Amino acid sequence: MINILTGIDSTSSALNAERIRMDVVSQNIANVNTTRGPDGKPYTRHQVVFEAVLNDQFASTSPPGSRPLEVRVPRVELDRRPARLVHQPNHPHADANGMVSLPNINMYEEMVDLMSASRAFEANLSAVKTARSMALQTLSIGKR
Amino acid sequence: MNPLSALRSLAVPAMRPESMVPANLEAAKPKSIPFTELEKLSPGILPLPNTVQPTTGGFEKMVTDFVGEVTAKQGEAANSVNGLMSGKNVSLHQTMIAMEEASISFQLMVEVRNKLLESYQELMRMQV
Numbered sequence: 086m087i088n089i090l091t092g093i094d095s096t097s098s099a100l101n102a103e104r105i106r107m108d109v110v111s112q113n114i115a116n117v118n119t120t121r122g123p124d125g126k127p128y129t130r131h132q133v134v135f136e137a138v139l140n141d142q143f144a145s146t147s148p149p150g151s152r153p154l155e156v157r158v159p160r161v162e163l164d165r166r167p168a169r170l171v172h173q174p175n176h177p178h179a180d181a182n183g184m185v186s187l188p189n190i191n192m193y194e195e196m197v198d199l200m201s202a203s204r205a206f207e208a209n210l211s212a213v214k215t216a217r218s219m220a221l222q223t224l225s226i227g228k229r
Numbered sequence: 230m231n232p233l234s235a236l237r238s239l240a241v242p243a244m245r246p247e248s249m250v251p252a253n254l255e256a257a258k259p260k261s262i263p264f265t266e267l268e269k270l271s272p273g274i275l276p277l278p279n280t281v282q283p284t285t286g287g288f289e290k291m292v293t294d295f296v297g298e299v300t301a302k303q304g305e306a307a308n309s310v311n312g313l314m315s316g317k318n319v320s321l322h323q324t325m326i327a328m329e330e331a332s333i334s335f336q337l338m339v340e341v342r343n344k345l346l347e348s349y350q351e352l353m354r355m356q357v
Contacts, residue, residue, distance in 0.1 A: 100322045227340040
């Protein structure tokens with residue numbers, strides 16, 4: 086198969102990974118006040134784990150000694166920090182002391198995560214654009 | 230109708246050396262003397278016939294394969310767009326990258342075709 090945009094596979098996998106990260110962050114933001122989950126406990130903050138994987142399929146086109154690496158999200162892990170306790174005696178999910186466990190989500194943290202995911206996505210998009218314009222500029226060698 | 234099939238049929242005959250010679254030149258060529266007549270004149274001067282086999286399907290096959298790969302890339306892009314439209318698990322950037330790859334490889338193919346035609350026309354302009 087001809088390889089027109091070289092190195093685009095790593096970028097594509099990174100775009101995918103950042104997309105998943107953004108999905109998880111928005112899921113956290115959506116559930117910031119969720120006091121009951123399917124397991125009967127308040128929602129727990131999720132966070133993505135990125136992992137570099139070898140891409141052997143395109144190893145032949147890369148310079149010798151360097152194997153192309155891709156990013157993937159092997160799993161989404163739970164944040165182990167304790168839940169926030171708020172005193173709300175009239176809440177249906179309040180315990181005997183009138184305390185309600187709210188998810189261990191800090192909205193500022195989530196906003197920073199969202200921005201960082203968005204910026205990383207943008208950076209990878211710039212890589213795609215640069216690869217594309219390089220290919221087009223190379224094709225213009227043949228024009229006169 | 231696949232637009233690439235037209236190009237394939239355009240590219241393939243042009244690659245054959247004999248089709249580069251126009252028909253009227255064929256008629257103007259001196260008539261060749263049969264080998265048997267020449268053998269009678271001086272035996273042993275003629276080279277053995279068919280010592281050099283013309284290579285078949287070298288460049289022609291390469292061009293055809295290349296056009297096939299461009300078609301494959303376009304099919305890949307179309308599949309990706311279909312998957313995205315029908316709500317399969319295809320992401321937007323994968324579709325855009327596939328479309329971009331198809332577009333660039335098509336442009337590369339057009340450039341190759343331009344070069345081929347240019348060299349053919351250069352040959353046709355040559356004074357004999």
